[in-house]
Amino acid sequence: MAVDVSTAAAPAPSPGVAGRSLAIDVRGLEKSFRLPGQKIDSLKERVLHPTISRDFSQLRALDGISFEVNQGEFFGIVGRNGSGKSTLLKVLASIYRADAGLVRMAGRLAPFIELGVGFNMELTARENVQLNGVMMGLTRKEAARRLDAVLDFAELNEFVDLKLKNYSSGMLVRLGFSVMIQADADILLIDEVLAVGDASFQQKCADVFHDLRGSGKTLVLVTHDMNAVDAYCHRAILLDHGQIVHEGNPQEVGRHYLRLNFERGETSSAAQASAGGPAVRLVDIWLEDAAGERTNSVELDDDIRLRAIVEADRDTPAPTFAFLLSNADGVHVFGTATQLKREAGEPDLLAAGSRAKVSARILNPLGSGRYFVDFGVNREHSQTDNVIWVSKAADFVIYGTQAQTGLIALENEFEAVIEDG
Numbered sequence: 001m002a003v004d005v006s007t008a009a010a011p012a013p014s015p016g017v018a019g020r021s022l023a024i025d026v027r028g029l030e031k032s033f034r035l036p037g038q039k040i041d042s043l044k045e046r047v048l049h050p051t052i053s054r055d056f057s058q059l060r061a062l063d064g065i066s067f068e069v070n071q072g073e074f075f076g077i078v079g080r081n082g083s084g085k086s087t088l089l090k091v092l093a094s095i096y097r098a099d100a101g102l103v104r105m106a107g108r109l110a111p112f113i114e115l116g117v118g119f120n121m122e123l124t125a126r127e128n129v130q131l132n133g134v135m136m137g138l139t140r141k142e143a144a145r146r147l148d149a150v151l152d153f154a155e156l157n158e159f160v161d162l163k164l165k166n167y168s169s170g171m172l173v174r175l176g177f178s179v180m181i182q183a184d185a186d187i188l189l190i191d192e193v194l195a196v197g198d199a200s201f202q203q204k205c206a207d208v209f210h211d212l213r214g215s216g217k218t219l220v221l222v223t224h225d226m227n228a229v230d231a232y233c234h235r236a237i238l239l240d241h242g243q244i245v246h247e248g249n250p251q252e253v254g255r256h257y258l259r260l261n262f263e264r265g266e267t268s269s270a271a272q273a274s275a276g277g278p279a280v281r282l283v284d285i286w287l288e289d290a291a292g293e294r295t296n297s298v299e300l301d302d303d304i305r306l307r308a309i310v311e312a313d314r315d316t317p318a319p320t321f322a323f324l325l326s327n328a329d330g331v332h333v334f335g336t337a338t339q340l341k342r343e344a345g346e347p348d349l350l351a352a353g354s355r356a357k358v359s360a361r362i363l364n365p366l367g368s369g370r371y372f373v374d375f376g377v378n379r380e381h382s383q384t385d386n387v388i389w390v391s392k393a394a395d396f397v398i399y400g401t402q403a404q405t406g407l408i409a410l411e412n413e414f415e416a417v418i419e420d421g
């Protein structure tokens with residue numbers, strides 16, 4: 001699975017910024033795929049759509065990508081599905097040819113990109129690893145030693161003579177990752193596949209990353225796991241539609257990634273659907289950030305700012321307004337209610353034709369995850385007499401990259417020390 005990058009393309013490690021050596025130098029990469037089914041095949045279509053050219057059947061998976069990775073650096077690539085991460089890794093691994101641009105690699109490369117790529121499924125693990133060793137130019141003895149190391153790490157000794165087509169995907173991941181680690185390459189390219197492994201194997205991979213960090217090896221890691229990027233990577237880029245939209249420290253890139261994921265779309269249409277009819281209509285409901293902009297996401301610890309506008313079609317006396325937050329499992333995590341704020345002498349009434357703006361700022365101890373907002377209006381200050389109740393009128397996501405789990409985020413101090421004596 002190790003590939004020697006041609007030394008013609010990659011001469012001696014080129015000096016990078018601040019005198020450090022570059023392991024990977026990528027400039028102006030472009031890669032398009034032709035999309036099927038968009039051919040113009042009738043004269044009628046040609047007349048109706050004269051501007052459709054062959055360009056429209058091209059999907060630009062990489063659109064001018066440039067970056068550098070220093071030797072010894074752990075570099076993360078994140079982005080939504082289809083943003084071009086795997087395509088980029090495949091170009092780096094010479095599996096795809098770029099349409100334009102330049103890739104230079106200094107060192108031996110071990111890609112781990114797709115499940116089973118580089119293996120022959122009709123052969124056993126033993127045969128595959130031996131074949132792989134031969135292709136790497138190992139002697140028989142070396143290849144045998146390597147087989148043992150690979151199987152030990154993968155904990156697949158019992159399955160050494162099983163054909164790979166009978167392996168589970170988790171077993172394939174173990175084997176592929178072990179082969180890659182034992183290849184002792186300088187540059188590792190890894191495309192999320194690791195997520196397929198079970199918890200114990202993922203811990204093992206985490207330990208390997210930990211050991212490799214600072215050992216001089218260079219790692220490029222594609223993942224959707226922001227905790228992994230944060231834990232292992234020195235630097236990361238965020239891809240969107242084949243372009244780098246952010247580059248920088250992993251935490252920052254992780255935040256941008258989560259924003260990209262959750263700051264799309266508007267208020268759920270459930271609000272409109274169930275709001276019609278009664279005396280009061282929910283006109284709008286949304287979340288705001290500290291700057292007063294609409295948002296669908298809230299960072300851990302940031303206040304939750306809920307806003308709603310209701311309009312009365314009929315007089316609604318003594319209204320009470322309520323927000324109720326539930327998590328994705330439907331657990332009610334918090335509810336709050338308020339009455340109409342009035343100047344002295346003003347009636348406690350939402351008169352027909354008038355609107356009320358409802359605002360709540362809620363301190364936020366909630367853990368990360370998706371939350372739903374129910375909104376209701378009662379009359380006569382009643383607890384039960386709903387004029388309207390709109391379930392899941394809005395939803396939002398609480399996000400963050402801290403290593404914590406659970407319903408709520410509690411402030412905590414936590415340490416582990418070696419106990420001496």
Ligand SMILES: Nc1ncnc2c1ncn2[C@@H]1O[C@H](COP(=O)(O)OP(=O)(O)OP(=O)(O)O)[C@@H](O)[C@H]1O
Pocket residue numbers: 033034059061079080081082083084085086087088
């Ligand atoms: N061999 C191919 N032929 C045609 N289109 C392709 C091919 N490989 C990728 N694409 C397209 O290129 C775009 C980028 O795909 P890519 O696999 O690089 O995304 P990704 O960022 O790895 O996504 P994911 O997070 O889902 O793995 C997608 O629109 C995809 O459909």
Ligand SMILES: [Mg+2]
Pocket residue numbers: 085086087191
């Ligand atoms: Mg991918």
